Amino acid sequence: MPRRTATMLASTLVLIALLCAGLLIKVPYAEMSPGPTVNTLGEARGEPVLRIKGPDTYETTGNLNMTTVRVTGADYRMNLGEAVWGWLAHDSVVVPHDTLYPDGKTEEQSTQENAEEFSQSQESAKVAALRELDIPVATQVVVASVVKGSPSEGKLHAGDVIEAVDSTEVKEPGDVAELVTKHKPGEDVTFTIIPAKEAAAAEKAGRAPEGSRKVIITTEKAPASEGDGGKERAVVGIRAGTDHRFPFTIDIKLADVGGPSAGLMFSLGIIDKLTPGNLTGGKFIAGTGTIDDEGKVGPIGGITMKLVGARDEGARYFLTPDENCAAAAADTPDGLTLVRVKTLDDAVKSLEKISSGKTDALPSCSAS
Template sequence: MSESRDESTAPGAATGTKPDGADQDRNGHRATRQPPRVRMSRRGWTVVVSGVLIVVFGLIGAFVRVPYVAIGPGPTYDTLGQVDGAQVVEIDGQQTYPTAGELRMTTVSLNDEISLFGALGLWVSGRYALAPREEYFRPGESDEQVQQENVQQFQDSQSNAEVAALRHLGFPIKVLAQTIVEDTPASKVLAAGDRLLNVNGRTITNEDDVTAAVADTTPGQTVPITFQHGTDPARTEQITLAANPDPDKKNGFMGLQPIDRADVPFEVKISLQDVGGPSAGLMFALAIVDRLTPGEMVAGEHVAGTGEITEKGVVGPIGGISFKVVAAREAGATVFLTPEANCAEASAAAPDGLQLVKVTDLNSALSALDALKAGQPTPSC
C-alpha cells in the first residue's frame, strides 16, 4: 500500500515546524510573511519637517524679490579726463587750455529687484543701505520711465552747468521758450525753441525777465512779444493774456516756460553714458571753466564733489552723499566739494583723509579751489 505523508509529518521533521520559512494557514496553505511596520520617531519627523522648511526658505530667499532697494557707493568719473577713450567735457570751436589734477564727479549705486538673501548680503557688507522701493520708484512707474527721467535730469544738469559756467566767464546768454502749453495765448504765436527778445516792453536777458514782464498784468490784457524763430528775422506779435490757472496768482497768463541757454558760436559736449540724475552739475561747470581758463584750477590736486546747479550757478543739495564721500576717497580724492545743505550728513560719513569743503554756488567753489591752490583756509563742513 502506498503511504500518504503531508509535509508537516515528514520523516525527520518535527510537528508544527516550517522548514522553508513560510507561514501556513490552518489548511496547510502557505501564507506570505508581512514585514514589520516601521514607525518614524518624533525625532525623525522633526528632521524631515525641518529639511522641508529649509528648502522652502532657501527658495524664497533666493528667488522672491523684496520691496527694497540697496544703495551704496557708485563709480566716479574725472570730468577733466576721459572715459572709454572719449573726453568727458569737450569744447569745439573755442580755444581751450591744458588742465592738471582731477575734478571727479561721484555717483551712487542703486540695486533694484533684489532677493531676500541678496538684500541681507548687501546690508551685512556694511557698504549698502536698504530703503523702501517707493522712495525711488513711484507706484505704477516702469523701470524704463525711471531711466528716462534720470537721463532727462542728467541732460538738464549738463545744460545748466554749461549756462552757469559760460555766464560766469562773461559769455552772452539767450532765453528760449522751452515749452509751450497747448491752447494758451503763447501757443497762437510761439513755438518751442523760439528766442524771446522782449515781452511787454521789457528786454529779456534771463528767464526771470519773462516772469517779471507779466507780473503786473491782468487777464484779458494785450501785450507785445518780440521773438525770433530759428534764423528768421525777429518779429513782434500781440497776445491777449488769459486767466492764470494758479488761483493764487491774479496776473495774466501767457502759457510758456522760458529757459536760459548759452549764446555762443562754439559747442560744449559732455560724453558720459549710463549715468543719470542731476547731481553732477557743479563738477561739469567747474570742468568747463577750467578748460576755458588759462592756468591750472586744481594744480594737480585730486578733487571730487557733487551738487545740483542752476543756470545762475546756485548749488543745491543732493541725495546719497554719505556713499559719495566713500566713493570719492576710494578713488583717491583728498578734497570733496560739498553742498552746504549736505554738510551734516557728509561730515558723519566722511572717511579719514578727505577734506570737506562747503560750497553754496559756482563762485564759492571756484574761490575755495583758489584758496586750496594757495594753501589758504577754505570754508569747511
C-alpha cells in the same frame, strides 16, 4: 526614527523653507550702490568730457571726478534675501522703493526726468563757471514749452526767443504772463520772436540772433483756479523760460548719466581748462553738488555711496555740499578728506589750497 535625526531633518526643512521664502517674498525696497566716477578733465568712451571751442584753453593734470550712484530699476522688485544682504553690506544702501520712485513713477518717466535735470545742470554749470571768471553771459527769454491744443500750438515753438509782447520788451519770463494777462480772453496779443532754428544757428555761429518776426495769437480763457478769485484770465498756452547765449562753444559729452548732481564738477572742469596753471595741482579730487546760475552749490542724494565710489577710484579729497556734510562726516571712508563747499567760489579757493599744499586751512565737514 531617532529623535536626533528627526530634529536635524526638521531643522533642515525649516531652513529650506526660510531660504525659499527669502527668494520668493518680494519687498517694497530698492538698492543704491556706488556708480562710476568720471574725470571731467579727461575722456569718457574715447571723447573729451569737456570740449571748448573759441578761446585759448590750457593743459590740465590731475582729476576732478564727478560721482554717480547706481540704483535698481523702477520695475525691479527685490526679494527678502536681497534686501537683507543689502542691509548687511557696507557698500550699498537699501531704501524704500518710493524714495527713489515716488508716486508710482515709471522707469521711462524717471529716465526722462533725470535727462532733463542733467541737461539743465550742464547749462547752469557753464553759466556759473563763466561768471566766476567774469566772462559775460547774455540771457534771453524763450518759449520753454507749448501746451497741446492751445492757441499757441503751431504758431510758437519751444526755443523761440521772445523779444517783446505787444511791443513791450521782455526781460524776465514773468514779464510774458504779466503782459498776456492784461488782455481779456478772446483778444489778440502780438509776440515779437526769433524762431528757434535761427536762434540755434546764431548760437552755433557765436553771434547775436537776428530775423525777428511778429506772431499774433488770440488768447483764451484760462482754466479756473483758486487763485483767480472768480476772474477770467487770458492765456496763450505757453510756458516761458530763460536761455543763455555763450560767447563761445562749450560742449559737455557724457552718456548714460542723469540728474543734476554733476553741476559743480562740470563748472570746475570748465574753469580749469580756461585758466593758466593747474587748479588741482595734479591731485585726485572728486566731488558732487548741484549748481545754479549764480554758483550756489546744492545738496544731492546718495552721498555715502558717492564717497565710497570716489575712494575706490583713488580720490584723496571730496568736495561736499554744505547740506550733505553731516551725513558724509558720519560715514567717511578711510583715506578720504571731506571739503565743505557752499558756492563755486568756495570750491575754487579750496582747490587752490589743495594745489599749494595748504590743506590745514580747508573747510571741513562735521558730523554734528
